[in-house]
Structure formats: structure tokens, C-alpha cells
Amino acid sequence: MIQILFNAPTADWDDYAAPLSKALHEKGITATIHRPWDQPAPDFAAIDYVIYNPRGPVQDFAAFTSAKAVLSLWAGVEKIVGNNSLTQPLCRMVDDGLELGMVQWVAGHTLRHHLDIDFYLSHQDGVWRQGQIQPPLPQDRTVAVLGLGALGAACARQLAGLGFRVLGWSRSQKSIEGVECHFGNEGLRDVLAQAEILATILPDTPATTDLLNAQTLALMPKGAVILNPGRGTVLVEQDLIAALDTGQVGHATLDVFRTEPVPADHPFWSHPNITVTPHIAAETRPLTAARVIAENIHRGETGQPFIHRVDRSRGY
Numbered sequence: 168m169i170q171i172l173f174n175a176p177t178a179d180w181d182d183y184a185a186p187l188s189k190a191l192h193e194k195g196i197t198a199t200i201h202r203p204w205d206q207p208a209p210d211f212a213a214i215d216y217v218i219y220n221p222r223g224p225v226q227d228f229a230a231f232t233s234a235k236a237v238l239s240l241w242a243g244v245e246k247i248v249g250n251n252s253l254t255q256p257l258c259r260m261v262d263d264g265l266e267l268g269m270v271q272w273v274a275g276h277t278l279r280h281h282l283d284i285d286f287y288l289s290h291q292d293g294v295w296r297q298g299q300i301q302p303p304l305p306q307d308r309t310v311a312v313l314g315l316g317a318l319g320a321a322c323a324r325q326l327a328g329l330g331f332r333v334l335g336w337s338r339s340q341k342s343i344e345g346v347e348c349h350f351g352n353e354g355l356r357d358v359l360a361q362a363e364i365l366a367t368i369l370p371d372t373p374a375t376t377d378l379l380n381a382q383t384l385a386l387m388p389k390g391a392v393i394l395n396p397g398r399g400t401v402l403v404e405q406d407l408i409a410a411l412d413t414g415q416v417g418h419a420t421l422d423v424f425r426t427e428p429v430p431a432d433h434p435f436w437s438h439p440n441i442t443v444t445p446h447i448a449a450e451t452r453p454l455t456a457a458r459v460i461a462e463n464i465h466r467g468e469t470g471q472p473f474i475h476r477v478d479r480s481r482g483y
Contacts, residue, residue, distance in 0.1 A: 169198040175220035186457035221246040245371040264452030272448035305330035311362035319368035372482035390417035396448030
């Protein structure tokens with residue numbers, strides 16, 4: 168009998184109980200799922216797998232001496248990857264539901280800015296403005312994606328499928344059909360210099376922190392649009408506001424922030440050229456996430472490599 172700890176906020180259990188049970192059954196896995204709040208308390212030394220939410224009550228992994236893996240329910244692992252008590256393999260969440268949510272958010276806001284929908288929303292005044300705005304055809308609009316991991320690559324492919332000229336950038340060389348891929352420092356400068364709409368889907372690592380700052384924002388075409396559903400640490404907030412105030416950046420639609428929830432007095436809320444969405448671009452869906460968890464447990468029990476295993480030296 169496999170022993171699993173569901174280490175997440177108490178309220179999450181109602182959402183995950185049925186999907187986890189179903190997914191494990193479909194994989195032929197017989198397991199007991201424990202919760203940190205159970206009485207009597209679970210024996211951590213007997214746990215085989217830890218399902219992990221960064222908001223869960225257990226953050227010290229030293230007691231899990233038999234655990235074969237820690238399986239995160241979040242795509243981002245910055246809250247755990249530096250935990251010195253974690254010696255077990257760590258896997259992050261990449262699943263169909265999370266990926267589709269990210270793709271829809273990026274594609275939707277790209278089209279919103281490409282078609283200048285905000286112009287019409289701000290002019291609901293009875294004046295017929297046909298012909299005042301004519302966006303270029305998609306192939307004449309350059310859209311760029313920073314970060315070509317599973318989520319970034321899916322977004323880049325979708326944007327290419329919509330007909331946009333798509334540039335992609337990552338730390339190492341990638342190849343994606345329909346996407347002009349760049350890498351390294353010189354590649355970043357080349358991509359930024361052409362990006363009329365820029366989507367950042369980068370992890371939170373020392374190499375990506377403050378990547379978009381006064382110097383790099385100045386490389387972009389004047390009036391460019393920034394979409395950030397990746398990590399808030401990528402953007403220097405004051406530099407972004409300054410670039411918006413001068414018109415160097417035309418608009419920023421942001422889903423992630425250095426402090427969440429965004430404080431009520433934060434200047435992002437009142438800036439006319441910033442749209443705030445409350446970290447909704449790539450939410451974990453229990454039904455699809457449970458299948459990924461079950462697949463990794465199946466792999467752990469059958470001697471196969473885990474999927475989406477984190478390279479802790481790189482931070483993702």
C-alpha cells in the first residue's frame with residue numbers, strides 16, 4: 168500500500184479528493200492518502216510521495232526519509248527549490264489544463280492589443296469610428312515570447328497558428344516549428360528590438376530577476392505592449408512605470424507581481440496603461456493535475472523517470 172501525503176491547505180482537499188482517487192485508480196495504484204491535519208498525525212517517515220502546495224502546512228522535508236518524490240501542484244517552484252531540507256526528487260506541475268489556461272490568456276490578450284479593442288471600449292459614446300483604426304495583418308505584427316519551456320512553447324505555437332510572426336527566446340537553443348528561436352544575451356537584444364507585443368513566460372531564477380529593466384525596455388519598439396503571465400520578478404516595476412509614462416511602452420497587461428495580492432495603494436491599479444489580472448493565467452485544475460500526479464507515482468513505482476523533474480541547479 169503506497170502512502171501519500173496531501174500537503175496543501177485544508178480547503179483544497181474537497182477539490183482534490185475525488186480527482187486524485189479516480190486518477191490513482193485508473194493507474195492501478197492502491198494508496199492511502201494522508202493529510203497533515205489528520206488525527207492521529209501521519210507518520211512522515213512512512214510516506215512514499217508528498218503532494219505539495221507551497222501554502223501547505225509542512226515545509227520541512229527532513230522527516231520524509233522514505234519519500235521517493237515531492238510532487239508540486241504549482242508550475243512555479245521558486246518557493247521550494249531553495250529549501251535545504253528537500254533531498255528528494257522534485258517535480259513541478261505541467262498539465263493540459265494549466266497549459267491551455269496559459270495559452271488562452273496569452274492569445275486572448277495578444278489579440279486584444281493587436282486589434283486595439285481597448286480603444287473601442289474607451290469610446291462607447293455614440294460616435295461611429297469606422298476606419299479610425301486599421302491593425303496590420305497578423306503576419307505583419309511581430310510577437311515575441313520570452314521563455315520556451317512547456318508553457319512558453321505552447322503559447323508561441325498558438326500565436327504562430329494565428330498567423331503572427333513569432334520570435335522566441337530562451338537561455339539555450341530551442342527549435343519550434345513556425346517560431347524564430349533565439350538564445351543568449353545577443354538573442355535577447357535581437358528579440359526585444361523587434362517585439363511589438365512581448366509575452367514573458369519565464370521562471371523566477373537569479374538569471375531572470377529584473378530582466379526587463381530601464382535598459383532592456385529601451386530596446387523595444389516605441390509603444391510596444393508587454394504581457395506578463397510568468398513571474399513578477401522579471402519586471403522592475405518602477406522602470407516599467409517610467410517607460411509607460413514616456414510612451415516607450417504603450418501598455419502592460421500583468422497577471423503576476425512581486426507582491427500578491429497587489430496592495431490596494433500600488434500604482435499599478437491606477438495607471439491608465441496597465442491592466443491587472445489576479446494571477447489567473449495558468450491556474451492548476453484539480454482534474455488534470457491529479458492525472459499528472461498519478462502518472463508520476465506510477466513512474467516512481469515502475470522504475471521510470473519522473474516527468475517534469477526540476478533541475479535544482481537551474482531553478483526549474
